Amino acid sequence: MQEKTYVEDVDRSLYDFRNEVKDVYKVDEGLTEEIVRQISKEKNDPEWMAEFRLHSLEVYNKTPFPNWGPSIDGLNMDNIVTYIKPKDNKMHADWDEVPEEIKNTFERLGIPQAERESLAGVGAQYDSELVYHNVKKEVAEQGVIYTDLESAMHGEYGDMIKDHFMHLVPPTDHKFAALHGAVWSGGSFVYVPPGVTVEIPLQSYFRLNAPGAGQFEHTLIIVDEGADLHFIEGCSAPKYNIANLHAGCVELFVGKGARLRYSTIENWSKNMYNLNTKRATVAEGGKMEWVSGSFGSHTSFLYPMTILKGDNSKVEFTGITFAGEGQDLDTGMKVVHSGKNTASAVNTKSISKSGGKNTFRSSVVVNKNAKGAKSSVDCASLMLDNISKSDTIPAMDVRCDDTDIGHEAKIGRISDEAIFYLMSRGISEEEARAMIVSGFADNVSKELPLEYALEMNNLIRLEMVGSIG
Amino acid sequence: MSDLLNITDLSVSVGEKGILDGVNLKVGKGETHVIMGPNGAGKSTLGNAIMGNPNYEITNGKIEFKDEDITAVSVSERAKKGLFLSFQNPIEIPGISLSNFIKNAFDTKTGTRSKLWQFRKDLEKKMDVLNMDYSYADRDLNVGFSGGEKKKAEILQLLMLKPDLAILDETDSGLDVDAVRTVSNGVKDFHDTTDGALIIITHSTRILEALDIDYTHILVNGRIVKTGGPELVDEINKNGFEKYLEN
Numbered sequence: 001m002q003e004k005t006y007v008e009d010v011d012r013s014l015y016d017f018r019n020e021v022k023d024v025y026k027v028d029e030g031l032t033e034e035i036v037r038q039i040s041k042e043k044n045d046p047e048w049m050a051e052f053r054l055h056s057l058e059v060y061n062k063t064p065f066p067n068w069g070p071s072i073d074g075l076n077m078d079n080i081v082t083y084i085k086p087k088d089n090k091m092h093a094d095w096d097e098v099p100e101e102i103k104n105t106f107e108r109l110g111i112p113q114a115e116r117e118s119l120a121g122v123g124a125q126y127d128s129e130l131v132y133h134n135v136k137k138e139v140a141e142q143g144v145i146y147t148d149l150e151s152a153m154h155g156e157y158g159d160m161i162k163d164h165f166m167h168l169v170p171p172t173d174h175k176f177a178a179l180h181g182a183v184w185s186g187g188s189f190v191y192v193p194p195g196v197t198v199e200i201p202l203q204s205y206f207r208l209n210a211p212g213a214g215q216f217e218h219t220l221i222i223v224d225e226g227a228d229l230h231f232i233e234g235c236s237a238p239k240y241n242i243a244n245l246h247a248g249c250v251e252l253f254v255g256k257g258a259r260l261r262y263s264t265i266e267n268w269s270k271n272m273y274n275l276n277t278k279r280a281t282v283a284e285g286g287k288m289e290w291v292s293g294s295f296g297s298h299t300s301f302l303y304p305m306t307i308l309k310g311d312n313s314k315v316e317f318t319g320i321t322f323a324g325e326g327q328d329l330d331t332g333m334k335v336v337h338s339g340k341n342t343a344s345a346v347n348t349k350s351i352s353k354s355g356g357k358n359t360f361r362s363s364v365v366v367n368k369n370a371k372g373a374k375s376s377v378d379c380a381s382l383m384l385d386n387i388s389k390s391d392t393i394p395a396m397d398v399r400c401d402d403t404d405i406g407h408e409a410k411i412g413r414i415s416d417e418a419i420f421y422l423m424s425r426g427i428s429e430e431e432a433r434a435m436i437v438s439g440f441a442d443n444v445s446k447e448l449p450l451e452y453a454l455e456m457n458n459l460i461r462l463e464m465v466g467s468i469g
Numbered sequence: 470m471s472d473l474l475n476i477t478d479l480s481v482s483v484g485e486k487g488i489l490d491g492v493n494l495k496v497g498k499g500e501t502h503v504i505m506g507p508n509g510a511g512k513s514t515l516g517n518a519i520m521g522n523p524n525y526e527i528t529n530g531k532i533e534f535k536d537e538d539i540t541a542v543s544v545s546e547r548a549k550k551g552l553f554l555s556f557q558n559p560i561e562i563p564g565i566s567l568s569n570f571i572k573n574a575f576d577t578k579t580g581t582r583s584k585l586w587q588f589r590k591d592l593e594k595k596m597d598v599l600n601m602d603y604s605y606a607d608r609d610l611n612v613g614f615s616g617g618e619k620k621k622a623e624i625l626q627l628l629m630l631k632p633d634l635a636i637l638d639e640t641d642s643g644l645d646v647d648a649v650r651t652v653s654n655g656v657k658d659f660h661d662t663t664d665g666a667l668i669i670i671t672h673s674t675r676i677l678e679a680l681d682i683d684y685t686h687i688l689v690n691g692r693i694v695k696t697g698g699p700e701l702v703d704e705i706n707k708n709g710f711e712k713y714l715e716n
Contacts, residue, residue, distance in 0.1 A: 425553075425574035
């Protein structure tokens with residue numbers, strides 16, 4: 001058995017295994033009112049949710065596809081299956097009860113081991129449904145809720161969900177937000193009560209197995225006043241020759257004086273269109289920390305947004321993207337400074353090789369009452385050859401004069417002199433390149449959860465070894 | 470006895486431009502050679518060509534090291550065979566500490582995994598020779614180092630890697646008197662504690678004061694126009710290169 005967490009050498013085959021798609025319930029391809037109603041019925045939606053889905057569908061039909069960013073011509077919505085349910089879709093709290101084949105999938109990805117060793121709770125989603133959700137007893141006893149959104153809607157947190165669900169990211173935001181509102185399925189609901197610190201992270205792992213399918217999980221996290229949480233999200237899928245779509249939605253509510261760290265490691269296969277929407281709102285004195293690693297997908301549109309609503313609220317964004325052959329990763333972040341004395345600090349790195357393309361898009365908005373706002377955006381790009389591309393598109397909209405806003409962008413290539421220097425000490429060319437690339441990524445990879453940082457270094461090593469002609 | 474390094478009729482171009490034009494040079498085990506010459510004579514080109522910098526194209530001749538033709542051998546293989554080049558402008562490499570870098574290079578060269586504490590002890594001993602604050606060992610390689618610290622870091626690598634032949638390319642340039650003395654002590658330490666040979670490329674002579682020189686070569690317009698003993702250094706010191714330029 002290979003374990004994702006402690007492998008010496010990571011290769012795509014770890015993610016590329018696929019299970020036969022059999023004995024599943026799935027809706028027809030494409031998107032119609034009939035399909036949306038079917039999903040609602042299948043999921044036993046409360047009435048408000050059923051209506052919400054239909055409303056979202058209307059918005060979807062009226063909203064044009066984005067006319068900017070990477071091409072999504074390869075994505076034909078008429079071919080995407082929006083809902084696929086494993087035959088046994090009961091959610092389990094005991095790993096032994098999860099169906100064998102799905103269990104093996106997650107075993108190979110190292111999820112149960114990670115849970116035993118370093119996590120406070122784990123959720124695992126396979127295609128459209130969560131198959132496993134468990135949270136450590138001590139954490140549950142603190143009053144922390146970590147469960148699937150569907151069952152939570154019917155329970156005591158039903159009203160809380162209704163009051164928050166797609167309030168930060170309304171379906172009218174863009175076409176794929178509307179799509180998400182219509183067909184969303186799976187994902188997690190987390191509530192951390194006031195003053196509670198969750199000492200070790202919670203993790204959700206999303207696995208899309210079926211070809212031509214879409215995954216539309218919804219993550220809703222509410223960290224109440226003075227509470228503290230680290231949440232990790234991991235994603236992967238095997239490679240198929242037809243397009244898959246991921247249009248998830250993440251809504252994060254950081255309460256007064258609370259802190260939320262949200263780490264994502266996305267390693268989708270290279271036929272995936274990753275059109276994900278993430279947004280956080282931060283109350284007075286609260287702090288949001290994003291850590292984002294994007295290594296996979298064919299095409300990505302990903303710009304986590306933070307609204308610094310309360311006075312003295314803060315956000316830190318640390319991100320790294322790695323675009324290889326055939327990949328067009330359009331990523332970045334947005335921040336809105338709304339409260340007084342708010343601060344944002346952004347530090348991103350991108351690496352492109354073998355014709356891969358990275359675009360970093362940032363948007364910093366300072367509202368007119370946001371006195372004392374501080375923002376620093378720092379992005380650096382490294383291109384490993386002459387056919388790869390890198391671009392930076394910063395936008396700033398500052399409507400307040402008492403602010404301190406900085407933006408720094410660096411784009412470069414590996415210099416021959418640096419390679420020569422390292423090689424003159426006996427280090428091979430491959431090793432020298434890997435050393436330079438790892439060094440470039442170092443201050444970002446330090447922020448990743450440990451096992452992912454190791455994985456990223458292995459990934460860089462592997463990609464670099466493959467890149468010497 | 471055969472020579473450690475044997476360069477025969479070496480011509481080198483950078484881009485379209487010919488820089489070296491038929492250089493012959495033999496260096497025996499443990500010998501100290503000095504290469505002097507005016508700016509643009511091709512001194513650094515010679516160092517780079519011996520180390521194998523791919524930007525320097527060898528258009529004629531060959532380089533033999535330990536009886537093996539290394540003209541087409543990769544840079545890292547040359548280093549593993551025992552060649553070393555101290556850079557005129559050492560490169561900043563973020564994300565790897567000076568200490569880890571040297572250990573990595575040391576282990577690669579020796580094919581062993583040295584014990585961390587023993588390595589650290591040896592490293593600090595050599596840092597003492599160079600008057601280097603130990604904190605530099607944990608800083609990223611050359612990143613934010615002053616000119617003097619960068620050169621010291623080069624000599625530290627020399628002392629730890631113990632090559633059979635080290636080429637020091639203008640190691641003294643841009644340094645103040647004290648720094649030159651420190652670096653010079655480091656070079657002397659290398660000379661005294663190993664049987665490694667040295668090729669010292671310089672156009673000043675301060676770095677040479679503490680060293681026993683076996684041969685001095687004058688390089689002008691891509692050719693070695695004169696070879697002599699240590700007395701040649703003094704002569705250049707007094708009269709400059711003028712005499713050789715006229716030839």
